[in-house]
Amino acid sequence: MKINRRQFIKRGAGAAAFGAGAAFIQGCPKNNFIRKIETRSSVNGLLDTDLTVRLAQNRIGTDTLFSRTYEGSIPGPTLEVQPGDTLRLRITNELPDDHGKSAMSLLESGKGMDHGGFNTTNFHTHGLHVSPKGIADNPYRMFAPGTTHDVEIDIPADHPAGTFWYHPHHHGTVAVQVMGGMAGALIVRGDIDEVPEIADATEHILILQELRIDTNDETPLLDEHAFHEGQTHAMFPGSVLHRTVNGQVNPTISMRPGEVQRWRFIQAGVDQITPLALDDHNFHHIAMDGITFKKPDEVDSIIIAPGNRADVLVKAGAAGTYYLRKLAYDQGFGEIEEEIIATVEVSGSALNMPLPNNLPAPSSLVFIEDDEVETVRQVTFSVDSPGPGEMIPVFAINGQIFDPDRIDEEIPLGAVEEWIITSATSDEHPFHIHVNPFQVTEINGNPVKPKRWQDTVIVPGFGIVRVRMRFLDFVGKSLFHCHILTHEDLGMMANFRVVNAP
Ligand SMILES: [Cu+2]
Known part of the structure; x- marks a missing residue:
């Protein structure tokens, strides 16, 4: 069965809602410096905010993508909390009702599936050590089109401070929703942010995404014929993959010689194991998956799978242009070529910022003998x-x-x-x-x-x-x-x- 891909996404919205054209296109800055994502921070122990899931048109490089988003933007807003806080969200699913009719046939045949089509969603806080029950981090909930749901998550007082992220987790719709841009950073602020050398460093949250765009400027659906042809890695034939950082293709990060910056990498992609390296620079790796090390680990590359986060410090070398690369890699189905994902411009007067020697590894996590x-x-x-x-x-x-x-x-x-x-x-x-x-x-x-x-x-x-x-x-x-x-x-x-x- 060939799936009609216009059907599911355009129903109830489509061209009329976006007829005004360019005026609705977001994320089209005049320059391509790395974007600061909108941040929503907790106040007095509570982050209470609304998140709307809706179709939106975004500029991705020189292309346009019409996809499911949080708040219309790719990625969604950064949520920032502290250990002991409560995260309280009202999530409204404004996606059009697709009546479940456009469900993937392969999933309809799955045992016990009732996924209600590609426009049903929910909310998962990836990596947080919190309750999975009720309205907390419960991936079994279903947020149907046209409904609003509360999410309330109590973050333990001894929760590690670090880099986490959120994304939808409704079974059968995760890939198509995340591939269209539905992901955001979830930052727990705490002890690591007070290490003097880190507190002094400019911070960039770098959300890596794998946005696929089909010939209709939409998110493709999985094509089961690709399997039939034995191409299990080419599940989305005819679509173009854009590797983005904060929704941008090859953005520029500015540094001064000798400056130390803190980068929080979030691999919010779909299916690509991602080795990263920066020309002529090492990474001082300080945390993995939101959990701080005892001391920095100096490495020439790091490798992150979809879901992983890596926090690194980078100390800029001499003035010049350097590229952040996704290195060539074979994850089992042939080599994927190297690609530049960001540009680092080092210029201006020199600094000599120090790197920390020791880091506050969380005392709540003791290694298992x-x-x-x-x-x-x-x-x-x-x-x-x-x-x-x-x-x-x-x-x-x-x-x-x-x-x-x-x-x-x-x-x-x-x-x-x-x-x-x-x-x-x-x-x-x-x-x-x-x-x-x-x-x-x-x-x-x-x-x-x-x-x-x-x-x-x-x-x-x-x-x-x-x-x-x-x-x-x-x-x-x-x-x-x-x-x-x-x-x-x-x-x-x-x-x-x-x-x-x-
Ligand atoms: Cu797998």
Whole structure:
């Protein structure tokens, strides 16, 4: 079945609403300096704000994209809180009602699916250690077109300060909504921001997105025929991929020689493992997935999967032009070419700003020793041939595609566990779990040093990753999944439930 892509997005909105043309095009600055994203900060322990999900037209490089957005902008506004705060949102879904008719046929055939079409959404705070229940960080909620929903999330007083992000998580619609730009930064301010060398540094939140635009200037739908032709990596034939930073193609970051800046990378893309390097400069890596290290780690490149964040300090060298590059990389289906994603212009009078020696690693996260592990679980990502008469391969965890009603893993509150995560395919699959971060201990049999906490980790093709985690503070049901969003939407996701210990 060929899907009519104009149907789902244009119904109820379309050309009439945007007939005024250029006047409605947003994000078209005269220069291309890196954009400061609108920031909404908590006041007296509360961030209380409205978020509207709506169709909007944005300028992406020299192209135009008509897509689902938060507040009309790509990315959405930055939400800024502190440990102990409450995040209270009213989310109104102003997308047109698509009556569920344009659902992907491959998902309609999925067991237990009731996803209500591509314009149903919800809200997930990626990486936050908060409750998954009720109206908190609950990825099972459904926000249908034309409805308004409250979200209220209490952030623990000992929550790590760092870089997190938000995006929709309604099963079956995640890839298409995030691919159109629905993502935003969620910053927890705290101890790391008070380190003098960091407090003095200019900060840039750099939200990396993979915006695809089809020949109608819209977000493409997955084309199941691509699978039939054996091109599992070319799921969106005919569309153009724009790698953007804060919604801009190759923006410019200005620095002075010797200046130190703090960059918060957020990989808010869809499916690309992203190695980053800056010409003639090292990164001083200070945090991964919002969790600060004990000391900076100087490296010539960092690699982030969709879902990952990396905070780095950059100390500018001599005056000149340098490029921030996504390096060439093969994540299992052939090399993707190197690409420039931003330009750094170093000019002006020199500074000599210092770098910090020590950092405030969160005291609430203590590494898990061998003798503490109580339970070992296995998680296997697999992609199997389609069934008779089907075109789409079976994207599964432990042999099963996602069923929201099935509990795949039941875990007592307070448990300390080791999970052995395997990719049974030549592709890399980034493993992500909600609510609790994990310590990565081993990749393909090699111990990971220095030890780190993350919430998303790349599992190499035909590889094995071991992680350890404590299921602390929150009972309830939530998700673990591959963070390649197309894989996730096709069923590479499972449920865990944390229960009060007997
Ligand atoms: Cu995957």
